[in-house]
Amino acid sequence: MLFDIKRSNSTINVEKSAPISDSVESSNSWRDEIELELRLLKDYLVEEDKCQVDNNTNIFYQLYGNGDKKLIFIMGLNGTHHLWLKQALYFAQLEEYQVCVFDNRGIGLSDKPLGKYSITQFSKDTLKLLDHLGWTENIHLIGMSMGGMIAQQLCLLRPSNFSTLILTSTYHNALASIPTVQDIQFFMHMLTKSPSSWHKPLIGITFPKRWRNQEHSPGLNRTEYFVNLLSYFQSVMPSQSFATLYLQAIAALNHNLLPSQLKKIREKGIKCLVIHGAKDRVIRMKNGIDLSNLLQCPFIKIQGGGHAVMIQDPDTYNKLLRAHFNGLELDTYLDNNIPIVKDKQNHWTIYDELTYKPPKSIDPIKAKFPTNLQSSFTLLPQLFQNWRSSTTSGVN
Secondary structure (H helix, E strand, O other), X not given: OOEEEEEEOOEEEEEEOOOHHHHOOOOOOHHHHHHHHHHXXXXXXXXXXXXXXXXXXXXXXXXXXXXXXXXXEEOOOOOOHHHHHHHHHHHHOOOOEEEEEEOOOOOOOOOOOOOOOOHHHHHHHHHHHHHHHOOOOOEEEEEEOHHHHHHHHXXXXXXXHEEEEEEEOOOOEHHHOOOOHXXXXXXXXXXXXXXXXXXXXXHHHHOXXXXXXXXXXXXXXXXXXXXXXXXXXXXXXXXXXXXXXXHHHHHHHOOEOOHHHHXXXXXXXXXXXXXXXXXXXXXXXXXXXHHHXXXXXXXXXXXXXXXXXXXXXXHHHHHHHHHHHOOXXXXXXXXXXXXXXXXXXXXXEEOOOOOOOOOOOOOHHHHHOOHHHHHHHHHHHHHHHHHHHHHHHHHO
């Protein structure tokens, strides 16, 4: 869900409301919608620069807001900082937060050196960025997909920096994530075709079919909107190198943490949370469950969610993050219209309007009798009346 942004004097208030596309009726343009959000976010921009992480590499980053609570968002394979747009806008307008988004080496506005890439190297890049910002403690760390792998490694390299860790759509061990034939075909497509041809297959593997076929705005479904969105971001970014995309992918496939390493993260007192979409085709939900079990932390399943749940349902995702940062119980902060279910394993399921089916009222008779007996039971009065009528007529 998007946000309706309203100006009040010099202050920007962000409220959950109708999609922006509905409020921009004069042009009804997907481009207007994107550029409106980017303009609003720019109002909170306090720093945009590059940080040198080694002799050959500079990392591009943006800093929003001036709050004391520090949030750093780490994107996954082939993803740029733009994909955190909804999160950056949501938290930047809350005065207690300061948000950092950036591009990993090999992508976006960061440098793209050749050579071996690894999750450890990405993690060391991020630590250099944190040192550059002067962030040394009580950092809230959020990683998505490959960004979640980087976040895990960060907590091993320098656990004293972080107070919370939120892992989204990721794994701790690549060997446990077995791709399907369709997944392999998609990644081969990415490595052999031009970036402009990636968009529709990327959306197809990232978002569930039922969700992406829904209307985004009049005359535009969600697939069409996100094709336009990705094309727009591609037009304002440097061209992507196949070589560095391949190097990032190899780094992600070589990420393998042992249970003993995850135990170290747990023992450092970092408050962890794992979030995963039930319909994730890129990294199956079982990986998220395994990760939460090893970290002994809560697991949240987004019913109907795909790989990029922070884009698919940013409103719910942002509230989950904020609640975790503040140590709130899950069922005390989400809107009443967002159904939540918890099981005995400390696993939570959050539904949306497409996946939630209200419980049916139970007829006491149906609950007590099987269907065939129930039908006979309801006919007994009529059968008795027919029998009584026939015996009475026989006596006369």
